[in-house]
Amino acid sequence: MTNPMYEALFAPLADNPRPFLTLADGTGVSAAAFHDQVARFSHALLACGLQAGDRVAVQASKSPQMLALYGAAVTTGIVFLPLNTAYTPDELEYFVSDCGARLLLVDPGRIDALAPLTGRLGIALESLGPGGSFDAMAAGQSAGITPTARDENDLAALLYTSGTTGRSKGAMLSQRNLLSNAETLVTLWQFTERDVLLHALPIFHTHGLFVASNVILRAGAQMIFLPRFDLDQVFDVICNATAMMGVPTFYTRMLGDPRLSRETVGHIRLFISGSAPLLAETHVQWSERTGHAILERYGMTETNMLTSNPYDGARRPGTVGHPLPGVSLRIADPVTGVELPQGETGMIDVKGPNVFQGYWQMPEKTAEEFRSDGYFMTGDLGMIDDQGYVNIVGRAKDLIISGGYNVYPKEVELALDEMPGVLESAVIGLPHPDFGEAVVAVLVPTDDGPEEAQILQVLSAKLARYKQPKAFIILPELPRNTMGKVQKAELRRTYRDYFRDMSARGVSSSA
Numbered sequence: 001m002t003n004p005m006y007e008a009l010f011a012p013l014a015d016n017p018r019p020f021l022t023l024a025d026g027t028g029v030s031a032a033a034f035h036d037q038v039a040r041f042s043h044a045l046l047a048c049g050l051q052a053g054d055r056v057a058v059q060a061s062k063s064p065q066m067l068a069l070y071g072a073a074v075t076t077g078i079v080f081l082p083l084n085t086a087y088t089p090d091e092l093e094y095f096v097s098d099c100g101a102r103l104l105l106v107d108p109g110r111i112d113a114l115a116p117l118t119g120r121l122g123i124a125l126e127s128l129g130p131g132g133s134f135d136a137m138a139a140g141q142s143a144g145i146t147p148t149a150r151d152e153n154d155l156a157a158l159l160y161t162s163g164t165t166g167r168s169k170g171a172m173l174s175q176r177n178l179l180s181n182a183e184t185l186v187t188l189w190q191f192t193e194r195d196v197l198l199h200a201l202p203i204f205h206t207h208g209l210f211v212a213s214n215v216i217l218r219a220g221a222q223m224i225f226l227p228r229f230d231l232d233q234v235f236d237v238i239c240n241a242t243a244m245m246g247v248p249t250f251y252t253r254m255l256g257d258p259r260l261s262r263e264t265v266g267h268i269r270l271f272i273s274g275s276a277p278l279l280a281e282t283h284v285q286w287s288e289r290t291g292h293a294i295l296e297r298y299g300m301t302e303t304n305m306l307t308s309n310p311y312d313g314a315r316r317p318g319t320v321g322h323p324l325p326g327v328s329l330r331i332a333d334p335v336t337g338v339e340l341p342q343g344e345t346g347m348i349d350v351k352g353p354n355v356f357q358g359y360w361q362m363p364e365k366t367a368e369e370f371r372s373d374g375y376f377m378t379g380d381l382g383m384i385d386d387q388g389y390v391n392i393v394g395r396a397k398d399l400i401i402s403g404g405y406n407v408y409p410k411e412v413e414l415a416l417d418e419m420p421g422v423l424e425s426a427v428i429g430l431p432h433p434d435f436g437e438a439v440v441a442v443l444v445p446t447d448d449g450p451e452e453a454q455i456l457q458v459l460s461a462k463l464a465r466y467k468q469p470k471a472f473i474i475l476p477e478l479p480r481n482t483m484g485k486v487q488k489a490e491l492r493r494t495y496r497d498y499f500r501d502m503s504a505r506g507v508s509s510s511a
């Protein structure tokens with residue numbers, strides 16, 4: 001028995017002097033040097049007492065070290081749990097305790113702040129990155145490694161997704177889930193060792209970690225590895241890239257910049273967008289300005305990628321293309337699961353080697369989201385058009401996607417409702433020029449209810465910044481239907497132009 005993910009993604013880097021990563025300051029990391037780091041980190045993880053199947057959680061800045069830690073987890077069979085750097089200590093506590101992490105790795109500057117939490121939970125705490133204690137521990141280790149044997153159904157990663165009830169669920173992803181998807185995407189998008197991907201996404205989510213990094217590793221290609229999406233950096237280095245993957249905000253921000261032209265991106269082979277809907281208008285503007293048709297694809301944490309517009313063939317604006325080879329996708333009646341005739345709108349149900357193993361220690365939740373015939377209900381509403389392209393037309397789940405990050409309104413409403421002076425709240429997503437959708441809280445306060453600034457102050461201790469409302473709307477009462485249910489659709493309709501009107505008035509809506 002071998003370790004399929006290690007063999008396919010990391011083993012080919014060993015002793016290979018070719019370039020692998022180019023960092024923002026222009027320095028490079030060769031494939032061989034990266035593999036050495038993976039091996040040293042693997043020994044360090046084992047030296048910390050972790051074994052295959054244990055969980056290592058990491059909340060750290062994007063860096064080659066963070067990517068090498070992922071490689072080390074794969075190599076040793078330790079389950080990798082990356083966490084959004086925006087999570088507050090409160091949020092972090094839930095994740096690390098729920099998954100029973102043995103070790104938490106953070107940036108060196110955060111050790112003192114988090115030591116009480118890990119001490120209380122009995123979890124080891126080390127720091128990762130330049131000057132980090134974990135790096136120091138790894139420095140003395142061997143650069144040779146025998147990977148831990150793994151079955152393709154063994155878990156490789158645990159990624160938490162928020163839940164409609166407010167409680168986040170850990171999606172269990174096996175080696176097969178991740179590897180099968182990477183292999184499909186490499187072939188479909190024609191990635192080869194000649195590619196250089198401009199990587200400006202975070203690596204704590206599916207898009208930046210599994211779609212981008214796994215595809216590049218599998219193709220034997222290279223990445224320009226930027227710490228975050230920064231327009232100046234992007235335009236500085238794009239001349240050296242052959243492909244870019246991004247959320248729609250990347251594309252709208254680039255369109256707003258005079259540096260974007262046919263010349264600046266003429267040599268790029270492929271632009272890919274996903275994680276949130278790319279407006280057809282953005283697709284069209286991009287084509288007009290650059291001559292490139294963005295390839296839009298669709299996926300989710302639980303399933304990796306599900307559909308893609310074609311590499312060769314029409315990439316149709318406003319659609320997410322065809323199901324990937326090996327993925328069965330049907331449009332079903334949301335309640336019965338019966339497949340609907342072509343052209344009708346229903347729940348997008350999927351099945352395939354990419355679909356996750358279930359939610360960590362939540363068998364009931366897992367059962368609720370699978371049909372009896374094994375299809376997973378995505379919670380997205382879709383329609384397949386007469387040319388076989390999947391169109392996402394809405395969501396059955398109460399979810400906001402802001403700049404590619406998911407925000408579950410329930411989680412924000414719970415935090416608001418427990419505040420003195422807030423009688424009730426409804427959190428909705430409204431169209432936003434930069435983030436696609438933005439979180440807005442509709443509040444019913446008491447007469448002496450809290451000011452906006454006070455609310456934000458309380459929320460910032462509990463919720464990551466991107467989950468905090470970008471605007472507050474105060475109402476005497478929330479609209480309800482005859483059953484007493486808050487009519488969010490009506491609120492979304494009423495305030496649909498809120499941010500457009502705001503920018504027309506010259507008011508900033510970025511925070």
Ligand code: MLC
Nearest residue numbers: 205206207229249275299300301402403404405465466511
């Ligand atoms: C940052 N902020 C956000 C935000 N990102 N608010 C709402 N939504 C977001 N996505 C906050 C900041 O904290 C800041 O608050 C203020 O908004 C403005 O920040 P900014 O400097 O303009 O933001 P920036 O750092 O440039 O980040 C924007 C972004 C980033 C779009 C580049 O959010 C990003 O990289 N998103 C990608 C998310 C992603 O990878 N999703 C994939 C999930 S996987 P303040 O208070 O400081 O002013 C998945 C499956 C699939 O969905 O199909 O791929």
Ligand code: AMP
Nearest residue numbers: 274275276277297298299300301392406
């Ligand atoms: P996440 O849980 O962060 O993985 O988010 C997954 C969700 O993002 C999906 O269920 C969709 O609602 C949404 N999504 C991903 N890609 C697209 C896309 N191209 N168009 C529309 N929605 C998308």
